[in-house]
Amino acid sequence: MGKKDLEVSKVIDVHFLPKYEIMQNSNKSIARYPVYDSNIKDKNLAADLKSKVFARMKVLKKRENELIFKAFFFPMLYLSFYLFALSTDNYLTFLLCYSLMGLMVVVIFLNLIHEVCHENLFSKKHYNHLYMLIFDVLGANSFIWQKRHVIFHHNYPNVAGWDSDIEKSKFLKVHPNEKGKWLTKYQHYIIVLYPFFLLNWFLVRDFRDFIKHILGKGKFGPIPPIEYVKLFIFKLLFVGYIFLLPIYLTQFSVLEVIIAGILMFFVAGVFGLFVLLPPHVNINNQFPLVEENHTLSNSWLRHQLYTTNDLVEENWFTRYIMANFNFHVAHHLFPKISYLYAKEVTEEIKNFCIENGLAYKSISIWKAFRDHYALIKSNSADESIWEQNM
Numbered sequence: 400m401g402k403k404d405l406e407v408s409k410v411i412d413v414h415f416l417p418k419y420e421i422m423q424n425s426n427k428s429i430a431r432y433p434v435y436d437s438n439i440k441d442k443n444l445a446a447d448l449k450s451k452v453f454a455r456m457k458v459l460k461k462r463e464n465e466l467i468f469k470a471f472f473f474p475m476l477y478l479s480f481y482l483f484a485l486s487t488d489n490y491l492t493f494l495l496c497y498s499l500m501g502l503m504v505v506v507i508f509l510n511l512i513h514e515v516c517h518e519n520l521f522s523k524k525h526y527n528h529l530y531m532l533i534f535d536v537l538g539a540n541s542f543i544w545q546k547r548h549v550i551f552h553h554n555y556p557n558v559a560g561w562d563s564d565i566e567k568s569k570f571l572k573v574h575p576n577e578k579g580k581w582l583t584k585y586q587h588y589i590i591v592l593y594p595f596f597l598l599n600w601f602l603v604r605d606f607r608d609f610i611k612h613i614l615g616k617g618k619f620g621p622i623p624p625i626e627y628v629k630l631f632i633f634k635l636l637f638v639g640y641i642f643l644l645p646i647y648l649t650q651f652s653v654l655e656v657i658i659a660g661i662l663m664f665f666v667a668g669v670f671g672l673f674v675l676l677p678p679h680v681n682i683n684n685q686f687p688l689v690e691e692n693h694t695l696s697n698s699w700l701r702h703q704l705y706t707t708n709d710l711v712e713e714n715w716f717t718r719y720i721m722a723n724f725n726f727h728v729a730h731h732l733f734p735k736i737s738y739l740y741a742k743e744v745t746e747e748i749k750n751f752c753i754e755n756g757l758a759y760k761s762i763s764i765w766k767a768f769r770d771h772y773a774l775i776k777s778n779s780a781d782e783s784i785w786e787q788n789m
Contacts, residue, residue, distance in 0.1 A: 432554075433561065433689045441698035444755060448700075452733060452747045462739040466520055469510050474533060477503040481640070485648050490655060493645075497659040501666030504537050504597075509674060509722040510738075516545050519737040535633035538641075540605040542626045546619045547608075553734060557679055557686045557706040558695070565680060572778045574686045579778075587776040593676075594668035598661070601637070605630065677767035678727035682774045683708055683760055703731045704752070708760035709745065710767065718742075728759065 477500055484496035512534045514520045515527040534541040547563035555561035559574035566573075572583045582589065609630060612622050641663070645656045685705040687695055695702060710717075710725035717725045726741035733744055752759035762770075 431693055433558065434694045435699040435702060436695065436697055438698060441700050444757070445698075445700045448732070448748065448751050451751060452736075452744055455743055455747050456736065456740060459740055459743060463737070465739060466511070466514065466737065470520060470530065473503065473507045473511060477507060477537075484659075485645060488650060490651060493649070493651060493655075494659055494662055497663040498666045501663040501668075502670055504663075504667045505670045505674070506720060507533065507537065508671075509724060510720075512541075513722065514737060516548060517734045519735065532633075535629065536636065538601040538634070538637040540609075540630050540633070542622070542629065543605055543608045543619060550619075553731065556703065556731065557684060558689060559686070560689070564675070571775070573680055573775070575774075575778055576686065576688055577778075584779050586779045587772065590772070590775060593672055594665050597668045597671060598664040601664075602634075605634075673764065674721065674724045676771050677710055677762075677764050678707055678724075680774065681708075681767050681770035682777070683762060683767075683770055700732070701757070704728065704758045704760075707731050708762055708767070710764050711761050712764055713742075725764075 480496045480499045480503065484493050484500075487493050487496070511520065512531065515530045518524055518527045520530060521527050531541040531545065534544065551561055551563040557565060557574070559565070559577050571586050571589065572579050608619065609622065609627065612619060641660050642656055645651065645659070646653055649656070651659075684707065687697065687702065687706070689695060697705060707728050709728050712725055717723060723738040723741040726738070726745045729736070729741045729744040729748055730738065732748060736744055749759050749761075751757070
C-alpha cells in the first residue's frame with residue numbers, strides 16, 4: 400500500500416467513518432486516491448461533532464426491533480405480490496402486482512439493503528453479508544454495488560471520476576467540469592428516460608463493471624471468481640422469475656409479461672428518483688475537482704457538507720417507508736448509525752453547524768428537482784451558470 404493510500408485511510412478514520420477497504424491488485428494499489436485537506440481546526444471540529452452525536456445516541460431508546468420486523472415483513476410482502484401475480488387471470492391485477500413489486504424493490508433497498516451495506520442491521524457482520532443476497536435476488540449485483548456505494552460514493556461524493564453515483568450514463572454530463580459528449584447539448588431532454596435507470600443498472604451496468612475489471616480498466620480491486628458465478632446465476636434467476644416463469648405459468652402472452660416487467664422497472668425507477676436525485680445532484684451543492692497534486696481543497700467534513708443537502712419534508716412516510724432519506728447529511732457523516740436515529744443525529748449536526756459557521760443545507764424536494772434540472776440544463780450549454788456565478 401502506497402503512502403497516499405495510507406493517508407487516505409487515516410483521513411477517513413479521523414473523520415469517524417469506518418475504515419473502508421483500500422483496493423489492491425497483486426499487493427499494489429491500482430488507484431491513487433485523492434487526499435482531503437487535513438487541518439487541525441477541522442479535525443477538532445469533527446471530533447467535537449462526533450462527541451456530541453455519540454452523547455446523544457447514549458440516551459436514545461433502542462429501536463432495532465423495527466428493523467428486524469421489516470427484515471422479514473418487506474421481503475415477504477414482495478413475495479406475496481409476486482405469487483398473487485402468478486395466480487391471477489386478470490391482466491390489470493397482474494400489472495398492479497408487478498407495479499407493487501417495483502415499489503417494494505425501492506422500499507427494501509432503502510430500509511434494509513442500504514442498512515446491511517453499512518452493517519447496521521445485524522450485530523454480526525456475517526449476517527449482514529448473507530442478507531445482502533436479497534439484493535441479488537431483486538436483480539442487482541450486491542458485490543459491485545456495495546463497492547460503488549461504500550468506497551466511492553461515500554468517500555468522494557460529487558467528485559468526477561470517483562463518485563460512481565454521478566457516472567450512471569456516458570451521455571449525461573452531471574459534473575460541470577466534465578467533458579461533454581455529442582448528446583450533451585440535448586441532455587435536458589434525455590432526462591425523460593430517468594425512470595428507466597434501474598433497467599440499465601440491473602441489465603447493463605453491473606455487467607459493464609465486471610467487464611471493465613477483466614479489461615484492466617476497473618477500479619474496484621480484485622473480484623473473486625465466485626462473484627462472476629453469482630453475477631450470472633442471480634441475473635438468470637431474476638430474469639427467470641420475472642419474465643420466463645410467468646410466461647409458462649400464466650395465461651398472459653410473452654408481450655404482456657414483458658410489458659409488466661418493464662412497468663415494474665418504471666415504477667421502481669420513478670419511486671427511486673425521489674431518493675437518489677435530491678441529496679447531491681443539484682446547483683445547491685458543490686462539485687469539487689481533484690487538483691494536480693491529487694488532493695481535494697476541503698477537509699472530509701466540509702466536503703460532505705458542501706456536496707450534500709437534506710430535505711425539509713418530514714412525515715410518517717419519509718420515516719417508516721422511505722427510511723429517513725430526507726436526513727441525508729447525517730447518513731454521510733455517520734454511515735455506521737442506523738437511519739432509525741437520523742432525526743436526532745441531524746438535530747445535533749444542524750445545531751453544531753450553526754454554532755461553528757459550517758454549511759448545512761435543507762431544501763424542499765421540489766426545489767431539489769428544479770435545481771437538478773437547472774444543473775443538467777446548465778451543463779448542456781456552452782456557457783455554464785457555474786462560470787457566471789463564481
